[in-house]
Amino acid sequence: MGFSQALSGLNSAAVNLDVVGNNIANSQTVGFKGSSVQFADVYTGALAGQGNRVAAVLQDFSNGTLEATGRSLDLGINGNGFFRFTQGGEVVYSRNGQLTLTADGYLQNAQGARLTGFPAGVGTGGQPVELRVPADAMNATPTSGVDISMNLDATVGSIDRTAFPFDTTDSDTYSYANTGTVYDSLGIQHTMTTYFTKTADNIWEVRVAVDGNADSANVGQLVFDNNGSLNEPGSTFPTYSFAPGGGADVLDFDIRFDGSTQFGNDFALNSLDQNGYAAGALVGITFDDDGTLRGNYANEKSQVLGVITLANFRNPEGLSPNGDNVWVETGSSGQPLLGLAGVGQFGALESGAVETSNVDLTRELVDLIVAQRNYQANTQTIKVQDEVLQAAVNLR
Incomplete structure (x- = not known):
């Protein structure tokens, strides 16, 4: 014995x-x-x-310690959860977030397992798919609205429109002008000039020209109260319609002047925003703390390409190690609980860092x-x- x-x-x-x-x-x-x-x-x-x-x-x-790497495709989970991968037709789970971008745009680890996530705009109600970064450029978006906030100088004199008909080439026919940028449906940039003419006390005429072409049919009027604040119900905001040619659609946009004032100060443009932009090629990708995958484009815009899916288990100790830094679910581990980073039981994602052993x-x-x-x-x-x-x- x-x-x-x-x-x-x-x-x-x-x-x-x-x-x-x-x-x-x-x-x-x-x-x-x-x-x-x-x-x-x-x-x-x-x-x-x-x-x-x-x-x-x-x-x-x-949890192991998160260690900064400075590499944008390295991800670490600060808390609970596993990355969800597909490998050889099988779903596997890992805490190793060292990723590379393949020639066809898939995010995968060194062993060829592809990272999965929810498609853009679907959320947790969708079915996880292999995340892919398309090489396509971002399409151009034409301008449909312009927001201007400014101060108009209350001390300037009025201009008699009958005596001085509006002329873009004659500065005596308007009180003030500023310029901005708008885009047509092909993403071509055009210069928008807005002209302001004081026609009476607290009343200003507004006209718009694109590339020097004024739309005489759409003239706005800004009305201010005695305290210099814009009286929006009493004002009419101009719209503009312009045919840029070259195969682009007609450019139609509205202009708003919310927050504009009329004080005894110099003319000042506080902000000018428009919602159009040119087409742009993909220049890189980034990850948010919640796992959102964003594509960054040469036109300085970004768009959501997908959201990383995290998984957790009732009994993680029941997972079966499968080699190559991955585990597979078993009857002891229970079924995976899917969710988003930073929500509920799932930890936040750290980009540019990995979790050490x-x-x-x-x-x-x-x-x-x-x-x-x-x-x-x-x-x-x-x-x-x-x-x-x-x-x-x-x-x-």
């Missing part, structure tokens, strides 16, 4: 050495989770036990010494049992 007891101890000690050795070997593996061995004694109704056995090898899913190298080296001594002690038991048996054989 003594030999079998010692042999069981040797086998268990060997497994413990394997686990500790594997932890040490992966102390620098991104996203690695260390393991520990649980032992159980063996009894078969005999007076003395039959030795021990390995009851389980448990994985430690505590959660292995405490100092502790593992101490455990290695203990495991080694345990192995030696069991070999000593075999030696003693051998000596006892030899003594019995030598009896005369």
Whole structure:
């Protein structure tokens, strides 16, 4: 019996050495989770036990430290959750967010597993798909609205429109002008000039020209109260219609002057915003803390390309390690719970950082010494049992 007891101890000690050795070997593996061995004694109704056995090898899913890399395609999860990948037709899960962009635009890890997420605009109600960054340029968007906020100088004199008909080339026919930019349906930039003419106290005529072409049919009127604030109900805001040619659609846009004032200060343009933009080629991608994947374009615009899907499990320790820094679900882990980073139980994403291994190298080296001594002690038991048996054989 003594030999079998010692042999069981040797086998268990060997497994413990394997686990500790594997932890040490992966102390620098991104996203690695260390393991520990649980032992159980063996009894078969005999007076003395039959030795021990390995009851389980448990994985430690505590978080590792986030380490900055400065690389935009490196991602780390600050909290709970796993990245969801597809690999060889199988769904796998990982804490390793070291990604690369393939030639056809897919985000994948070093082993070729592709990152999944929810399509843009769908949210968690959709089905996760492999995230892909299209190489297509962002289409141009024509201007449909312009917002101007400014101050008109209350001290200037009025202009008699009958005596001075409006002429874009004659500055005596208007009080003030400013310029901005608008875009047609082909993304071609055009110069918009807005002309302001004081026609009476607290009343200003507004005209618009694009590329020097004024629309005489659409003339606005700004009315201010005695405190210099814009009287919006009493005002009429101009619209503009312009045929740019060259195959572009007719350019129609409205102009608003919310927040504009009439004080005894110099003319001042506070802000001018319009919602059109030119086409732009893709120049890069970024990730938000909530996992939103954004494409950045040469026209200084960005658009959402998708949202990274995170997964969690009722019992993460039940996941089965599959090599290459990934796990697969099992009956013990339960089904994956999908969600978005930073929402509920899921941690936030950190771009430009990775999660280091959660292995405490100092502790593992101490455990290695203990495991080694345990192995030696069991070999000593075999030696003693051998000596006892030899003594019995030598009896005369």
